[in-house]
Amino acid sequence: MQTAPFDYYRPETVAEAVDLLTSVEGSRAIAGGHSLLPAMKLRVANPPALVDLSLIEGLTGITQNGDSLMIGALTSHAAVAASDVVKAACPVLADTASHIGDPQVRNRGTIGGSLAHADPAADYPTLMKAIGATIHITGGGGGERSFSADDFFVDLFTTGLAAGELVTAVEVPVMGTGQSGAYIKHRHPASSYAVVGVAAIVTVEGGSCTAAAIGIGGVTGKPERAASAEAALVGQEPSNDSIVAAAATVGDDLANPIGDLYASGEFRVHLASVLTKRVLAEAFGQPAD
Ligand SMILES: Cc1cc2nc3c(=O)[nH]c(=O)nc-3n(C[C@H](O)[C@H](O)[C@H](O)COP(=O)(O)OP(=O)(O)OC[C@H]3O[C@@H](n4cnc5c(N)ncnc54)[C@H](O)[C@@H]3O)c2cc1C
Incomplete structure (x- = not known):
């Protein structure tokens, strides 16, 4: 070819x-x-x-500025996975990067390219949605703007980027006290892409869940937040019962699931619910049921 x-x-x-x-x-x-x-x-x-873009200086590297990590668009998946700064400030991000494709893909592929490409089966978009990332862009005349991950992903392979605009950096919040996260995917056996991937970021204070963000990728054209499951968790003590109840609502927020020869839309919604249970158990540090 x-x-x-x-x-x-x-x-x-x-x-x-x-x-x-x-x-x-x-x-x-x-x-x-x-x-x-x-x-x-x-x-x-x-x-x-x-x-x-590979010769452009200043688009590669990871820095921590107070409560956020700034990751240059050309930073490879391997660099994110290996970064001690990322491992300390946002372990779920390093872990997610370490499961993208294979070593060749991780050494060449970039975080900016993955987000701009907006493949519904990609791992970073799902995590960015749950984690509340900000995507920084430069366009004509040096004009700069930023998107929340919620607004950046528009549809299948479609983002809010206009012609001529470049992703320059991705800003990720540092995990706060009581906050933890996890990402789990059901891998496509040929490529390692996510057939379905689920990311969860939860906060536990005084024994109860005070905030939850769940991103689901691979089911619809763009990553979605499982808002019903998030609402079901807040105010609850993390337990197998609260996790199972939250995961049971995931299908409510996944309208028009996509299917292909490997997995029907209906199966993807089912997988999303199963993976939500597992990812919440991991994020809360609960034994998986
Ligand atoms: C065999 C294989 C397995 C893979 N497995 C996985 C997997 O398990 N999980 C996963 O998430 N991904 C997977 N990928 C995809 C991989 O992560 C890609 O590297 C990534 O999606 C795209 O990044 P890139 O830097 O290679 O972008 P490119 O291929 O160079 O570009 C992709 C698109 O983004 C645009 N673009 C690139 N950079 C920018 C920028 N800074 N600003 C604006 N637009 C830009 C390009 O114009 C193009 O449209 C796999 C790929 C292969 C080949």
């Missing part, structure tokens, strides 16, 4: 990259290339020009 011919640009600044993306018709940014190149080889995507 070969790609169609394309022109290739290697800008050294974000401004230059944005300039190229707005002036060269049909051009696409390329970061790790682990989603875009397979699509080009299958001729599902045929951009006439690629704007390679």
